[in-house]
Amino acid sequence: MPSDARAILQGSLSTTSKVLTNKRGHVQTLVASHPGNANAAKAGVYSRRILEPRVAELEGTIESLPATEVRRDIARRDLAGLVALTEALDATLADGIVGARGQVKDLVRMRLRASTVLRAAVLEYDASVAAVDELARLAEPPETGEEPTLAVQGDLLAELAESLFVASIAELEPLTFDAETFLEVVAKTTDPSVRDADRNRADRFLLNCRDARAEDCSCRAFRRARDADEFQEWVDDYRLTDKPAVNPDRYLAAVVRAFADGKQLEPAWTFERRMAALRWLVDYEVRRARGEEVHEGGKKEEEEDRRIQRLSEDPVLQRFWGTLLSTDTKTVKDRLDAFAKLDRAGALRRCVCPGIEHPLKEVVEDSYFAFLIRLSARTNTLGANFRANVPESFAALREMLDQKILADRGVETREDAGSDVANAKSAVT
Secondary structure, eight states: OOHHHHHHHHHHHHHHHHHHSOTTSOGGGOOOOOGGGOTTOSSOTTOHHHHHHHHHHHHHHHHTSOHHHHHHHHHHHHHHHHHHHHHHHHHHGGGOSBOTTSOBOHHHHHHHHHHHHHHHHHHHHHHHHHHHHHHHHHHSOOTTOOOOSOSSOSOHHHHHHHHTTSSSGGGOOGGGOOHHHHHHHHHHOOOTTSOHHHHHHHHHHHHHHHHTSOTTOSSSOOOBOSSHHHHHHHHHHHHTSOOOSSOOHHHHHHHHHHHHTTOOOSSGGGSHHHHHHHHHHHHHHHHHHTTOOOOTTOHHHHHHHHHHHHHHTOHHHHHHHHHHTOSSOOOHHHHHHHHHHHHHTTOSOOOOSOOOSSOOHHHHHHHHHHHHHHHTTOOBHHHHHHHHHOHHHHHHHHHHHHHHHHHHTTOOOOOOTTOOGGGHHHHHO
8 A cells, every 4th residue: 555545544444433432432442333232121011032031041941841830820929019010000190180281191091900900810810720729739639648640651642541431532522622621731741752842832721721611501511422321321320429519419409499380599590590590401302302403402502513524524634633633653743733723724623612801709600500500401411510520400400301301292281299399488588
């Protein structure tokens, strides 16, 4: 380089240095550039690049924990944050809710919204804690030192077959596939070959299934008995299990007898759903006795059956069903992948039971007893459980239904002198 050019370049650099240097600063403290443009970054709320390392760290933590525990921890953190926020808002509003110019402060609307969200967060936290406690209870060994109830341990396919009441899962069909039982067995299997990641994934699918159905769902046990003998075996099996802590048998039997006697139960709105369920049950049984084609789950479930049957004939979906219910050595990951594809295609059964929004205690109780009444017509595992645990109610239902069927055929029935129908009203109220 010519000497004059070199001198010009050095002079230019010297001038630039002087311009960039603070009069009271030092050249050594200059920052030549801002790599990654992160000089002003703080929390990184709007930057995916800054959040990615923390996301990867949390992803590893979440994958190592059961889905129910993750749900509980998130719900607990959200609840704590909302409580802290409402406390701060209350402290700010302590001097009044009206501003200096007479207008309502914006924080009032924020406090009201926070209160609504807070109540929902309390319910979510309560549900998540209950789910964790239930899983912990199920994981505890029996106090008597007995082996777990599954007769075949350490073999996922055998456990699935036993829980789904079949000799082999190859016997299952899309119409009778019980997604919740399938996922629950995968999540809790004693098969050592099933990875924790697969168990956690099954847990997540299971939570989604339960969130998508009504609380008092009578259609979720999709496995129906193939004949009367198989159904009776299920009833006998349930009679050997522990009875529920609170058994509504005698109360429900009294309600049924009062209905059969034409009693008006008061207040009427608290009995509305169970009375509607009894009227539906009478209509169903009378029509069935006439030889008509009726569906034990009602019109909506009959339509759902037709939808599932139609989709099951799709060749593409048949391939996924083949993977899910294969008796070959398919990995659990492959089966869950097939389950996810069937779910996205809408090929899995949906709950068609009516839900309750913003329920009162009386409405929830009414819905629960209506659910029990509907179970008396079911030939699935839930129906078998009902008959085993509430025999007096089932006997009262059959007595009432037999009278309705005979009346429909024109046969006159006479009330027995020793009937306790007259006492039913007092038992109910």
